[in-house]
Amino acid sequence: MAHSHSTTHHTAAAVTAQAEILDLDAEILAEYATAIAAWLPVQASPREIVDLGSGTGAGTFTLLARFPDARVLAVDSSVDHLRRLHDKACATGVLDRVHTVxxxxxxADWPDLGTPDLVWASASMHHMADPARTLRKVYDALGPGGLFAVVELAGLPRFLPETAPADRPGLEERCHAATTGFHAEHVPHRGADWGPMLTAAGFSVEGTHTFAVDMAGERNPAIGRYALTVLQRVRHRVAETIPAEDLAALDRLLDTGSPHSVLRRDDLALRTERTVWAARRAD
Structure with a gap:
């Protein structure tokens, strides 16, 4: 359930920041990833799994835990992300069940995925330049009766109440609204309904389910760090477009040495959604 950038090239700093978000997402939302994996309508426990756009491995390790006899091929464009995944596999003693590509x-040329029983793509499909081509590639790779799980999010998570901060209420939503144009240009398929596209690629969609998350900050202290990293990314996108008063208020939230820092707020909550489509190769 990571926000995996399978196709985008980043600077080293951006890759590191992305990895931090992926790791926090995996840590905080582990129970939801587990619930999604448990929901999948597998016909038999898969032995060969591909994690497509694996990021730092949130899906990989969820699937290894859910299917203890399986091996996972983790595919991503980021060497740094895959190195982190490899190190985690070493640390948790499952390296013999993981291969990275x-x-x-x-x-034009795809890696050899073998003939997987299950392909998992969490928050990676919307980054593809030609999603229809990717869906056809996955269809061709799957074994007969193989399952494709597409897990997607509508957008970045929210953390602040609507009344916050006191001097600029509604700041977070305005900041996200200001990123609409950027996302429409760079990730136009984010928030798409993948059902019709899966059907067009030849899949039979067997189920769709949305998992809603509303987790109070006191439940997990990492939510503050997650809010900080997400809002730092948002600031990078909106610094030139939002009013000066909003930018100043956002900077106060991001100033970790300030009493107004998002890390010091006791009213944070993680609000997000994950939707999963389970699609089977028809033949």
Whole structure:
């Protein structure tokens, strides 16, 4: 359930920041990833799994835990993300069940995925330059009766109440609204309904389910760090477009040494959604 950028090239700093978000997402939302994996309508416990756009491995380790006899091929464009995944596999003693492949899934030549029983793509499909092509590639790779799980999010999570901050209420929503144009240009398929596209690629969609998250900050102290990293990313997108008063208020939230820092708020809550489509190769 990571926000995996399978196809985008980043600076080193951006890759590191992205990895931090992926790791926090995996830590905080582990129970939801587990619930999604448990929901999947597998016909038999899969033995060969592909994690497509694996990021730092949230899906990989969820699937290894859910299917203890399976091996996972983790595919991502980021060498740094895959190195982190490899290190986690070493630390948790499952390296013999994990293989990593660095690949740009928008390139003409795809890596050999074998004949997987299950392909998992969490928050990666909306980054594909040509999603229809990717869906056809997955269809061709799957074994007969194989399952494709597409897990997607409508957008970045929210953390602040509508009344916050006191001097600029509604700040978070205005900041997210200001990113609409950027996302429409760069990730136009984010928030899409993948059902019709899966059907067009030949899949039979067997189920769709949305998992809603509303987790109070006191439940997990990492939510503050997650809010900080997400809002830092949002600031990068909106600094030139939001009013000066909003930017100043956002900077106060991001100033970790300030009493107004998001890390010091006791009213944070993580609000987000994950929708999963389970699609089977028809033949």
């Amino acid at each position: 660095t690949a740009d899934l928008d390139a």
